[in-house]
Amino acid sequence: xxxxxxxxxxxxxxxxxxxxxxxxxxxxxxxxxxxxxxxxxxxxxxxxxxxxxxxxxxxxxxxxxxxxxxxxxxxxxxxxxxxxxxxxxxxxxxxxxxxxxxxxxxxxxxxxxxxxxxxxxxxxxxxxxxxxxxxxxxxxxxxxxxxxxxxxxxxxxxxxxxxxxxxxxxxxxxxxxxxxxxxxxxxxxxxxxxxxxxxxxxxxxxxxxxxxxxxxxxxxxxxxxxxxxxxxxxxxxxxxxxxxxxxxxxxxxxxxxxxxxxxxxxxxxxxxxxxxxxxxxxxxxxxxxxxxxxxxxxxxxxxxxxxxxxxxxxxxxxxxxxxxxxxxxxxxxxxxxxxxxxxxxxxxxxxxxxxxxxxxxxxxx
Amino acid sequence: xxxxxxxxxxxxxxxxxxxxxxxxxxxxxxxxxxxxxxxxxxxxxxxxxxxxxxxxxxxxxxxxxxxxxxxxxxxx
Ligand code: SF4
Numbered sequence: 001x002x003x004x005x006x007x008x009x010x011x012x013x014x015x016x017x018x019x020x021x022x023x024x025x026x027x028x029x030x031x032x033x034x035x036x037x038x039x040x041x042x043x044x045x046x047x048x049x050x051x052x053x054x055x056x057x058x059x060x061x062x063x064x065x066x067x068x069x070x071x072x073x074x075x076x077x078x079x080x081x082x083x084x085x086x087x088x089x090x091x092x093x094x095x096x097x098x099x100x101x102x103x104x105x106x107x108x109x110x111x112x113x114x115x116x117x118x119x120x121x122x123x124x125x126x127x128x129x130x131x132x133x134x135x136x137x138x139x140x141x142x143x144x145x146x147x148x149x150x151x152x153x154x155x156x157x158x159x160x161x162x163x164x165x166x167x168x169x170x171x172x173x174x175x176x177x178x179x180x181x182x183x184x185x186x187x188x189x190x191x192x193x194x195x196x197x198x199x200x201x202x203x204x205x206x207x208x209x210x211x212x213x214x215x216x217x218x219x220x221x222x223x224x225x226x227x228x229x230x231x232x233x234x235x236x237x238x239x240x241x242x243x244x245x246x247x248x249x250x251x252x253x254x255x256x257x258x259x260x261x262x263x264x265x266x267x268x269x270x271x272x273x274x275x276x277x278x279x280x281x282x283x284x285x286x287x288x289x290x291x292x293x294x295x296x297x298x299x300x301x302x303x304x305x306x307x308x309x310x311x312x313x314x315x316x317x318x319x320x321x322x323x324x325x326x327x328x329x330x331x332x333x334x335x336x337x338x339x340x341x342x343x344x345x346x347x348x349x350x351x352x353x354x355x356x357x358x359x360x361x362x363x364x365x
Numbered sequence: 366x367x368x369x370x371x372x373x374x375x376x377x378x379x380x381x382x383x384x385x386x387x388x389x390x391x392x393x394x395x396x397x398x399x400x401x402x403x404x405x406x407x408x409x410x411x412x413x414x415x416x417x418x419x420x421x422x423x424x425x426x427x428x429x430x431x432x433x434x435x436x437x438x439x440x441x
Contacts, residue, residue: 037368090411117411117412118394118411118412118413119411119412120394120412121412143369143410143415144410144411146397146413146415147394147397147410147411147412147413147415150394150396150397150413195368195369195408195410195415195416198408198415198416199415199416221368249419250418250419250420251408251416251418251419252416253419257397257398257415257416259396259397259398259399260397260415263396263397350368
């Protein structure tokens, strides 16, 4: 049956994959898992501890909440504090600290902030509160973006005038390119994000293997998927190849999801975007096209521009580029914990710092 | 944030489907997978089905791994 595997079978499969990893992985090899969901799965299943010492797994910039710049956070907090505005957001954002406060604190002061499960819920809020402005905080990568695009399409079709999106969305390929060019970062290969690639396919990331000689495997999120992804990368090295392959074939197709790509293309256009700890990456963000400007919160409200700055002492930026392990941040665990987070990498459940803290990981180096 | 959960489609009405998500009934949008049919599995992210799960390749991977597992056990 799909997804259900007997524990005995799974253990046997894991044993085979680990034996292969052991035999192919005797010389140093550094793999970056790009996606925050991978970071959590790796920590939860203690996969680092299972691998030979020569294989390092470093986390990348794949937690959308973590890479959102302070300037963007302050901007949405300013908007959320406006009278007559209902802010609709995914739960991940509620405790992310801006310069002065977070959404939760704003709510305690009377701001109307609602956690929604989907953009459909946000649209419904707009339908039910015609005298209020409902603003959805658009944060996420290509997995989430099509769901936001559909909501804007519906808002336009049904002329829902009091719904808008503040788009802080980002796309993955440009940051991969930056990582490939980063001289501080010595990554040999990538576990590519399974769900992002189920939307965009592999064409947009092929340049990593072809132009930069960095092989990648689009990988699923169960322990066995991750072990197989690592084994596939090691096989490529053993055979002297550099390709983008798909381990997660039951979900991710080489061409991606054409319908989802069409929605993204119709509603959004590429813009430069600021990433926490990394800075501006050209053409790495998604702005709302002019055709949809009545539903673009950035155009609808006059929002001041806030300077991006890093939280003093927080090394989220280095963690996001895989330059240090979270445990190498001087504030980790002692001053910065999930209960009292200093940086977003500790707030978001998919942040590397939070994943390391929750599963009591040690750096393996 | 890119977490997605598999679910089985049990009813379709326009762009909305009723799915069985690990024993719970949920309503999801199928605007992104208009080709999906009743009885198929989809991957659900933030209230939207974002991909139809290929049951065949899921089975193939399964069978392949099982074969290797058996060979491995026999060889032990
Ligand atoms: S442990 Fe806390 S302060 Fe250090 S990098 Fe992570 S989030 Fe920032």
